[in-house]
Structures are given as structure tokens and as C-alpha cells.
Amino acid sequence: MSSLGLGFLNAKLIIKMGYFYFIKQESAPKRIGKFILVNILIALGLVVFFCPKCFLSLRGLKLIYPDFIFSFFMSSSLAFGGLVVEAYFNKKISWVNFPVKRLLLTLLIYLTYSFVVSYLISVIGYLIMFQEITLDNIDWVAMMDETIFPIGVALVLISLFTARSWLYEWRNAAIEAEQLRTEKLAGQYQSLKNQLNPHFLFNSLNVLTNLVYEDADKSASFIQQLSRIYRYVLDVQQEELVSLSDEIGFAQNYLSLQKLRFEENLIYEIKIDRIDNLYLPPLSLQLLLENAIKHNIVSMEHPLKISIYQRQDMLIVSNNFQPKKLETIDSKGIGLENIRKRYELLSDRQLEIIKAEAEFCVKLPLLTLAK
Structure with missing residues (x-):
């Protein structure tokens, strides 16, 4: 479970990064379709990584089928939560204006969400896959331990993603500032050029007026x-x-x-x-x-x-x-x-x-x- 939990958190970050690159601007059906497809591929990749021999026989495939379903739901839940948290803070708190506040709130809310979701899915997974385990005899402390290491690794991974998001927003802010500066300079230059046309014509007409009489x-x-x-x-x-x-x-x-x-x-x-x-x-x-x-x-x-x-x-x-x-x-x-x-x-x-x-x-x- 610990390895799977680590993989799921890693998958969440991969989905988030990919989602904002090639899904965000597409229609809802395509976004949902790609979201599901990416999570299926990640869940499949995790199962292959942890049990490559399971694909060598029909019996092995049957054994890993529950793990695949479990991995898919864990990955999808964490990815969806991450997207919602980031979309919310993109509208409410700017990296440029409030970087510390944005970082702390993102970490607090997303890690809290990740812990709760990982814990609940782990409990539900255990109850479904192991029939001898019930709510009466489940080891709640052990289930909590299953989420501690993945959450610690998630801090490192989400820090990397946060740095990417921060740099991306700062780059956009720099581009916007440069565009405004360019537009301002263009306006100033055009204003200077606009002085020349009437200035030249006015002086030429003055000369012409004198010549007409001379x-x-x-x-x-x-x-x-x-x-x-x-x-x-x-x-x-x-x-x-x-x-x-x-x-x-x-x-x-x-x-x-x-x-x-x-x-x-x-x-x-x-x-x-x-x-x-x-x-x-x-x-x-x-x-x-x-x-x-x-x-x-x-x-x-x-x-x-x-x-x-x-x-x-x-x-x-x-x-x-x-x-x-x-x-x-x-x-x-x-x-x-x-x-x-x-x-x-x-x-x-x-x-x-x-x-x-x-x-x-x-x-x-x-x-x-x-x-």
C-alpha cells in the first residue's frame, strides 16, 4: 500500500501538469475523456511496475484486477482534488501579489484533502478486497500509517509543481508588463510623429504665402x-x-x-x-x-x-x-x-x-x- 500510495500521489501531479497543458482549453467531453484515459494509463503503469509477472498468466490478471480498480480511483480522486484546489486559488489568490499566502494555503488544503481521500479510499479498498476485515476489526492506526509516507513525499512533489506554477504566472505577469510598456512607448512615438505632419505643412504654407506676394x-x-x-x-x-x-x-x-x-x-x-x-x-x-x-x-x-x-x-x-x-x-x-x-x-x-x-x-x- 505504501508504494501504491506514493505512486498515486505522483500520478496526481503528472495529471495536473498535463491537464493544464493540453486539456484546459478543450471542450468538456474531450477533457473528461482525456482525464479518464490518463488515469487508466497511470493505474496500469503502476500495476505493471509493482507486479510485472502478473501479466504473464490469466490468473495473474485476475489477481491484479482489484488493484487496478483501486489505483484508478485513488489516482482520479487525488487528481480531481488537485485540479479543483488549483483552479480555485488561481481565481482567488495571485502568485505574483501574495506568493507566501498562496503557497501555504495550497499546501494546507491540498495535503489535508489528500490525507482524507487517501485514508478513506484505503479503508474502502481494504473492506472490499479483504472480506475478513470489517469496520469492527480494522486496524485504524495501521491505515493511518499507510498515508503518512505518501503525504511526506507529496510535500516534495507538490513543491516542485508549485514552483512551476509560480514561475509560469510570473512569466505571464512579465509578458503583460512588457506588452503594456510596448503599447505605451508606441503611443508616445506615434504622438511624436503626429507633431511632424501639421508642423511641416504649416511652415510650408507660411513660406508659400510669402512667395505668392513676392x-x-x-x-x-x-x-x-x-x-x-x-x-x-x-x-x-x-x-x-x-x-x-x-x-x-x-x-x-x-x-x-x-x-x-x-x-x-x-x-x-x-x-x-x-x-x-x-x-x-x-x-x-x-x-x-x-x-x-x-x-x-x-x-x-x-x-x-x-x-x-x-x-x-x-x-x-x-x-x-x-x-x-x-x-x-x-x-x-x-x-x-x-x-x-x-x-x-x-x-x-x-x-x-x-x-x-x-x-x-x-x-x-x-x-x-x-x-
């Missing part, structure tokens, strides 16, 4: 160029990163657009060594170029010179520093701050800002996509 021909060319550029803005507004080649192409178009307005008062050069497999947040270059033009003097006496070039994994945008009176760089907080926050959300690398007496320089990290 030069009608220029304003017509400006509108044509603007339509092509704005198409790019619409295409990349849902992207987290764009290729360096696309962003350089957009920068060239944007500077050409500004040349219509400033002519020889604006000078620029672009020197890029490598553009393959390098990325940056969309419209980063446009924001830097717009800041340079917006906050610096652009005139025949003081032409604005903008350079875009690459050094290793950094894209550098620099201009001669000749700020307008009463202006500070990026006074509205849209440009540099927007880029900085987007880099913080996308990477652990930061942009670098270098402000000298005669030059203003911003270094953008060039990112690569994880394979």
Missing part, C-alpha cells in the same frame, strides 16, 4: 515641389524608421524647394559614403534643415551654408551659426526635442548637439535593423 512664378514651382515632398511625408508617417537613402533623397528635394525661395543665399552640400542598411527616424533631416533655415539669417551678405555628411555610424548636419535676433535654436521645442525623444524610444543611442561660436552641428546616430 514672385508668382516661384510660388507655382514651389507648389509643384511641395506636392512631391508632401507625398513623402504622407508615405513615412506610419514608419518608425526609414532608410538613409530615402531620407537623403527627401533632404535633397527639401533643400531644392528652399533654393526656390532663397536662391544663392542658401548653399548646401551632401556627402554620404554608404547608405545601405542604415536607418533613422523619418523626417529627422527635414527638422534639422528647417531649424537651420528658420533660426538663422539667410541673406546675400550672410548666406546660410548647410553641410550633410557621414562619419562612420553618425550622420552630421552642420551650418554656420548666425542666429536671428531674439531667436534661440528650436525655441518652440518641436525640432531637436522631437528627434531626441524618438531616439530615446527607438534606441539607447542619443543625438549629439555641438554649438560653437561660428557653427551649429547635430550628429544623428545611424541605426541598423536587428536580424
